[in-house]
Amino acid sequence: MKHIKKIKIINVVGARPNFMKIAPIITAMRKEKKYINYLTVHTGQHYDREMSQLFFKQLEIPKPDINLGVGSGSHAWQTAKIMRLFESIVVKYKPHYVLVVGDVNSTAACSLVAKKLGVKVIHVEAGLRSFDNSMPEEINRILTDRISDMLFTHSYDANLNLKKEGIPNKNIFMVGNVMIDTLLRHRSKAKHGKILSQLGLNKKDYFVITLHRPSNVDVRKNLKNIINTLIKISKFKKIIFPINPRTKKNLSKWRLLTITQKYTTLTPPLGYLDFLNLMANAQGVLTDSGGIQEETTILNVPCLTLRDNTERPITVEKGTNTITNLNEVKILREIKKIISGRRKRTSAPPLWDGRSAERIIKIIKKYV
Numbered sequence: 001m002k003h004i005k006k007i008k009i010i011n012v013v014g015a016r017p018n019f020m021k022i023a024p025i026i027t028a029m030r031k032e033k034k035y036i037n038y039l040t041v042h043t044g045q046h047y048d049r050e051m052s053q054l055f056f057k058q059l060e061i062p063k064p065d066i067n068l069g070v071g072s073g074s075h076a077w078q079t080a081k082i083m084r085l086f087e088s089i090v091v092k093y094k095p096h097y098v099l100v101v102g103d104v105n106s107t108a109a110c111s112l113v114a115k116k117l118g119v120k121v122i123h124v125e126a127g128l129r130s131f132d133n134s135m136p137e138e139i140n141r142i143l144t145d146r147i148s149d150m151l152f153t154h155s156y157d158a159n160l161n162l163k164k165e166g167i168p169n170k171n172i173f174m175v176g177n178v179m180i181d182t183l184l185r186h187r188s189k190a191k192h193g194k195i196l197s198q199l200g201l202n203k204k205d206y207f208v209i210t211l212h213r214p215s216n217v218d219v220r221k222n223l224k225n226i227i228n229t230l231i232k233i234s235k236f237k238k239i240i241f242p243i244n245p246r247t248k249k250n251l252s253k254w255r256l257l258t259i260t261q262k263y264t265t266l267t268p269p270l271g272y273l274d275f276l277n278l279m280a281n282a283q284g285v286l287t288d289s290g291g292i293q294e295e296t297t298i299l300n301v302p303c304l305t306l307r308d309n310t311e312r313p314i315t316v317e318k319g320t321n322t323i324t325n326l327n328e329v330k331i332l333r334e335i336k337k338i339i340s341g342r343r344k345r346t347s348a349p350p351l352w353d354g355r356s357a358e359r360i361i362k363i364i365k366k367y368v
């Protein structure tokens with residue numbers, strides 16, 4: 001901090017998984033008010049109460065200072081609208097840095113705006129690669145990392161990916177996982193929730209499924225295959241299915257909602273604490289989410305990832321994650337293994353210890 005007295009940062013959030021990532025960073029920034037002046041901008045990419053506001057309350061962080069209210073639309077429409085609206089904020093506030101997390105459209109859009117205005121970009125959760133360019137998130141990750149000035153990673157494989165792409169070593173910092181900071185902070189509080197009794201569940205006696213990837217839920221054949229597999233699993237165990245709006249829309253459009261309701265317990269999207277409690281007490285989780293692969297690893301709950309690949313290989317190497325793609329035979333085999341107690345041995349990845357945001361703030365203070 002040679003030349004600058006107080007560092008001005010704009011924190012950006014947009015979609016549900018961003019909130020768990022920004023929460024510990026805001027908490028750490030609040031402790032450093034002497035050095036850091038920050039503003040939080042919500043793009044409004046997610047806007048339903050249970051996809052957005054609820055998280056700020058439960059994660060005990062202040063509401064965003066500005067909400068751009070962008071809403072849903074095609075990728076180009078959404079990205080362009082975020083860029084147009086965010087530009088005037090950056091021009092007005094004149095931050096030294098724009099800090100983005102994760103890999104959603106808001107992440108890439110705001111990084112691009114900042115960089116073109118000559119403002120440095122900090123990317124938290126940098127370096128993840130699925131090597132699958134058909135995923136919108138992969139494009140967002142590549143673009144954001146390429147123009148970021150400080151890249152905070154959560155695993156050594158992410159560092160390696162960045163180095164292979166020519167990012168200078170001096171810009172890469174392995175700090176651990178901010179999402180796990182949030183999980184560890186709220187884990188005991190989540191235990192007191194009532195979601196298990198509300199849904200009539202016994203601990204370790206049900207599976208949870210979440211689905212939202214376009215490759216799974218926007219392709220009728222794939223969504224139908226998944227529902228058929230769930231019907232088979234439901235013969236052994238109860239399945240709880242907190243349903244994402246995108247998934248619900250498509251189940252409804254393709255007349256699959258009634259059958260899904262018959263064989264699984266559908267709930268609306270759950271708040272952070274209820275979902276954490278549900279996941280922690282499940283016998284296993286099936287998902288296509290990235291964050292859930294990480295959270296189940298720390299909770300020591302088996303996770304089957306219904307995708308062909310993962311940008312989080314550490315959860316397979318060290319954690320509870322198994323990639324099954326949509327292969328029904330493989331999924332049912334893994335489910336039976338889990339039920340019979342034949343579990344993978346696991347350990348926590350390095351630095352997933354609840355102190356990642358603290359490390360980030362320390363490094364920002366040191367390097368500015």
Ligand code: UD1
Binds near residue numbers: 045212
């Ligand atoms: C987005 C992210 C994805 C992230 C996911 C977490 C991108 C490209 N995708 O996907 O990386 O894992 O969020 O949930 O940024 N909708 C609502 N209410 C809301 C938000 C969305 O009803 O609050 C509906 C709208 O119909 C919308 C659809 O869900 O069209 C999809 O929302 P969108 O933000 O485009 O993508 P997600 O699938 O949520």
